[in-house]
Amino acid sequence: MTFSIVARSGEAFGVAVASKFLAVGAVVPAAEAGAGAVATQAAANLRYLPQGLALLRTGVQPADVVAGLVAMDRDRAHRQLGIVGSQGLGATYTGEECLDWAGGTAGDGYAIQGNILTGPEVIEAMESAWLSLPDVAFDRRLLAALEAGDAAGGDRRGRQSAALYVVAPGAGYGGGSDVACDLRVDDHADPVAELRRLLDVHELLFGKPDPDALLELSGDLKEEVENLVTARGHASLEVWAGVENLENRLVPGKIDPVVLACLRNGHAHDEA
Known part of the structure; x- marks a missing residue:
């Protein structure tokens, strides 16, 4: 019911996600500066978020974090998970009973996954967009990957919500937190486009002058x-x-x- 990208850029970590699901930003993403980022979806297991970040914080590699989380989960066949850490490859997991089409891909500093999609072209388009924009600002690059997945068909049930969550050391308002961006479109006919509008407003109000x-x-x-x-x-x-x-x-x-x-x-x- 969801497609997402979790990624790393320098010291920043982020998650971009869209779904035919109310307020997907309240369920799927988590990230912590200095540790990594996690996305839990399909039959989302919210325990994965704090547990995954705790493991990443201790230096456990993303693939091992995924293995540890799903090993003890009796419902792992219905889960989908994406993780990136502070270095190396991202990791993605799709349980064998996730609804078609479901799958994912991962590479250096990113993991992309989705379920109930129109087809594998959604994941392929997201990866292509991500890899083609190495010099674009991190938040914009995440959004571009999400937009590519949406344009390729996205969630085959339709559209409802989207979110963008980015963290980096001291990047929050006034330097008082690590949350650089926490934007959510909870219920909208065209949530990814609305997410872009919100990011434009965010950049206007909170961006730094050139x-x-x-x-x-x-x-x-x-x-x-x-x-x-x-x-x-x-x-x-x-x-x-x-x-x-x-x-x-x-x-x-x-x-x-x-x-x-x-x-x-x-x-x-x-x-x-």
Whole structure:
């Protein structure tokens, strides 16, 4: 009922998943900075998530984590599982009683799996997309793999939900956590497309400004910004940015063109 990719890029780990299932992001994915990532699906066993991460944390290789988890599971024939660790190959498992079509593939730093799919072309398309985009930002690369699977047919029952979960050391809001991205589309006619929209908004609000694109906040531009801020009913650029959740993009004495475009349009979400 689900197709997913679990992957690693440098110190980052992530899971992208879609399904004809309500709120798939609340069930399938888990990841921990410094350890790895896990996806449990088909007849999902939620115990796999903490147990898998605990084993990865101690340095157990993904294939051995999979073997250990399913060995003691009496319902393993109905399970599907994907795991990546801090190095080496990912691992995927499909129980022999998962509903057709079901299967997966794995390689260096990734595992892709799905069940109740239109066919193996879903997994093949996801792997091809993942391998063809090594220089793309990790979250975008995960989403591209998910989009490729969706375009190839995806879940043969239809569409309902999708999720993207990414962790990296200190990558959370304000550096206060390791959760770089936790986006969920719980019930939607086109969840993967909606997930892309949410990722665009996430990047707008929480992305870091490009140092090479920053504009000097002086002269006519400074006057324009001050006038626009006043027209929006705020005392300063900092106050306006806080209201619009753009404070992460502020740089003293300069302005991010993304912030400037939002200010000119009147609202941050108009840019997403």
